Amino acid sequence: MFDPERRARHGPPGWPQQVPPPGAEDWQPRAVAWLLDQAPPEYRGYPPVRHHPLLLVWLVAHHVDAQQEAVRRATGTARRDLSAHLPPETAPQVFAVLDAEQLRLRRLARSVDLLRQAMTGRRFVPRL
Template sequence: MPTYVAPPGWPREVRPPDAPDWEATAANWLLDLCPPDYRRYSGLRRHVVVLARFAVLHVESQQAAVRRGLSQARADLREVADEAVVEAAVQTFQLEDARLLGVRRAVGLVEEALRGRRYTARL
């Protein structure tokens, strides 16, 4: 029976490379990360590696937006919210930044696998 290997950071929702239907699980997961309108484009569903590139760029744009929000939160919100609310907003931006870092790694791993990279088990 073949052993399929996924590296650390691989998304749970996606089967390891070369496992049965792994590309279908990758496409579904990638579409879940992207704006809903991306589902309308049949070319993205037919060419999963292209979809992966779109997803990478989308996640990177989210990261940029979160980092911009984090850098501007205190100045932008101090006149409309009290200090506790502003600090909660800053903490939310920090949590989202950390989450997106993991998502970006996972999307990158899936893209690399769709481009042909394979992983080996390490002891």
């Protein structure tokens, strides 16, 4: 059921729960903190990344894209690469891990993209 008050408190579907919706007080500093948690730890050491949220969201989007590509490649080569080293009964577990990671990364990519859109001025309007 559509709940406009929830949308106002949490942003559009896929918006990170830890980040207030765009326009709320302190949404952007909290978005930066959340993005830094999604990025490689080294990003915290680069002042331009910490001081320019749009640069950070752009870099994190590329990082997530690279992770998604790595999981796709791993899925495609898992049997060949691991069959000589793991018992056959672990194959379903391997693919379950890869499937779960693909889903996590898809959700993460959506959240990062929503933050990028908000940082570049997009306004999210609740729809019925």
